[in-house]
Amino acid sequence: MRQVSHKKSDQHPFLGTLPPGREARKRKLPEHKHRWEVTYSIGIVTLGLECPCGEKMERPATKAESRKLKADQDYREAESAQMHKANWDFDKNFKDEKGWKYKSYDLMTRVRKWAKKWPKDVIVCRIDDSHNANSDLVFVLHRVGRRLWGTTCYTITQCDGQPPNEWFMYPGHRAGIQKALQVMAGFRKFYKDW
Ligand SMILES: [Zn+2]
Numbered sequence: 698m699r700q701v702s703h704k705k706s707d708q709h710p711f712l713g714t715l716p717p718g719r720e721a722r723k724r725k726l727p728e729h730k731h732r733w734e735v736t737y738s739i740g741i742v743t744l745g746l747e748c749p750c751g752e753k754m755e756r757p758a759t760k761a762e763s764r765k766l767k768a769d770q771d772y773r774e775a776e777s778a779q780m781h782k783a784n785w786d787f788d789k790n791f792k793d794e795k796g797w798k799y800k801s802y803d804l805m806t807r808v809r810k811w812a813k814k815w816p817k818d819v820i821v822c823r824i825d826d827s828h829n830a831n832s833d834l835v836f837v838l839h840r841v842g843r844r845l846w847g848t849t850c851y852t853i854t855q856c857d858g859q860p861p862n863e864w865f866m867y868p869g870h871r872a873g874i875q876k877a878l879q880v881m882a883g884f885r886k887f888y889k890d891w
Pocket residue numbers: 726729730731732748749750751752
């Protein structure tokens with residue numbers, strides 16, 4: 698798998714010259730020669746362009762532009778493979794075309810063991826299920842180096858016979874949970890040992 702650097706911008710390869718928000722604004726300009734700037738591409742063969750006056754057009758990409766788009770596409774594929782590899786491995790181990798391969802205690806113990814393979818990508822938190830049995834909240838990071846795309850979360854309950862619940866957080870979703878934990882942290886424990 699190709700290693701990708703963490704510095705490349707998230708922008709379209711040709712978008713560097715377009716100030717933010719400008720593409721959305723339509724300006725009345727006097728009679729002028731259009732100043733075409735690339736705003737999107739279709740595959741690696743067609744470019745969509747826009748003038749600041751709002752006029753739009755599409756044209757075939759040149760060979761050099763196609764090469765640049767292809768390089769960008771390859772980069773994104775490599776990045777994607779790196780970003781999702783922990784969660785792809787999770788799916789490979791615990792799901793098949795019919796859904797979950799295991800559940801409850803069996804799944805929980807298998808996931809705990811599997812998580813040891815991914816110390817930098819997987820966080821397992823202890824919780825309880827509705828039968829007061831130990832259960833796990835599992836967080837699987839989708840990351841490239843120190844850049845986080847998002848986190849897939851699984852609630853794996855031990856004894857209530859339910860399949861795991863699966864949900865997803867973008868980095869921006871963290872604030873809500875962090876707030877909740879912060880509020881909880883402001884309390885004393887009801888029982889000393891819990
Ligand atoms: Zn124009």
